[in-house]
Amino acid sequence: MNARPLLEVEGLVAGYDGSRVLHGVSMTVAPGEAVALLGRNGVGKTTFMETVMGLVRASAGHVRIDGVDVTRRPPSVVARAGVGIVPQGRRVFAPLTVEENLQISVRKSSGEWTVERVYDLMPRLRERRGNLGSQLSGGEQQMLAIGRALLGSPRLMLLDEPSDGLAPAVVDQVGEVLRNLAGTGMAVLIVEQDLHLAFDVASRVNVMAKGQIVHASTVGEFRQDEKLARSLLGVG
Ligand SMILES: Nc1ncnc2c1ncn2[C@@H]1O[C@H](COP(=O)(O)OP(=O)(O)O)[C@@H](O)[C@H]1O
Numbered sequence: 001m002n003a004r005p006l007l008e009v010e011g012l013v014a015g016y017d018g019s020r021v022l023h024g025v026s027m028t029v030a031p032g033e034a035v036a037l038l039g040r041n042g043v044g045k046t047t048f049m050e051t052v053m054g055l056v057r058a059s060a061g062h063v064r065i066d067g068v069d070v071t072r073r074p075p076s077v078v079a080r081a082g083v084g085i086v087p088q089g090r091r092v093f094a095p096l097t098v099e100e101n102l103q104i105s106v107r108k109s110s111g112e113w114t115v116e117r118v119y120d121l122m123p124r125l126r127e128r129r130g131n132l133g134s135q136l137s138g139g140e141q142q143m144l145a146i147g148r149a150l151l152g153s154p155r156l157m158l159l160d161e162p163s164d165g166l167a168p169a170v171v172d173q174v175g176e177v178l179r180n181l182a183g184t185g186m187a188v189l190i191v192e193q194d195l196h197l198a199f200d201v202a203s204r205v206n207v208m209a210k211g212q213i214v215h216a217s218t219v220g221e222f223r224q225d226e227k228l229a230r231s232l233l234g235v236g
């Protein structure tokens with residue numbers, strides 16, 4: 001890979017009042033590449049995503065998007081640099097309809113993704129366009145959260161446990177959406193507990209433990225090493 005990485009994170013250190021969570025995390029995602037970030041609960045995966053997005057302040061290290069340093073810049077700047085986030089717990093606005101949830105996410109300056117294109121990618125949302133956020137199933141809420149992030153026309157999507165709380169058949173549907181997205185050339189960084197989904201979407205794996213990357217390989221290599229998966233994740 002000689003192309004300049006789309007996301008380049010170098011020695012990222014961050015945490016919360018008095019407690020350091022990330023202890024120097026480095027990672028790259030190339031344009032159009034899908035990478036999985038795995039790790040047990042509480043190791044710092046969400047903190048990493050939120051620090052990249054500018055929601056948690058880095059105390060050291062660098063985050064570059066297509067070569068532009070966005071370290072410690074506000075989330076709006078990171079979004080404009082090309083990053084979209086689907087947060088853990090898929091926050092959608094419960095008292096707004098599907099259509100309204102999407103309309104408030106439309107960015108006036110960029111027309112690459114439109115509400116119609118989101119509906120084409122996820123026809124279920126078109127069927128439910130008049131329903132309130134509170135009336136949606138978990139899978140529909142997840143798709144709506146993905147749709148909202150897409151309307152910022154990102155070049156890189158950060159997805160934090162999109163399978164969380166979804167039935168297996170619904171996880172497969174979300175997986176299909178993500179594979180289709182990756183097929184359009186969008187770069188994806190996905191945090192997952194569901195290895196099936198992570199392996200389905202990503203081609204490379206990074207495993208985090210205690211705020212550090214302790215393993216990095218291709219998905220193929222990782223899948224062949226059950227012992228490694230068991231020792232790092234407690235599964236396999
Ligand atoms: N807003 C917060 N304030 C203080 N501590 C937090 C906050 N969010 C997470 N933490 C702590 O940071 C550590 C990493 O959490 P998190 O990044 O959510 O891990 P993961 O996503 O891998 O489960 C945990 O010890 C957690 O309790």
Ligand SMILES: [Mg+2]
Pocket residue numbers: 045046047088160
């Ligand atoms: Mg998390």
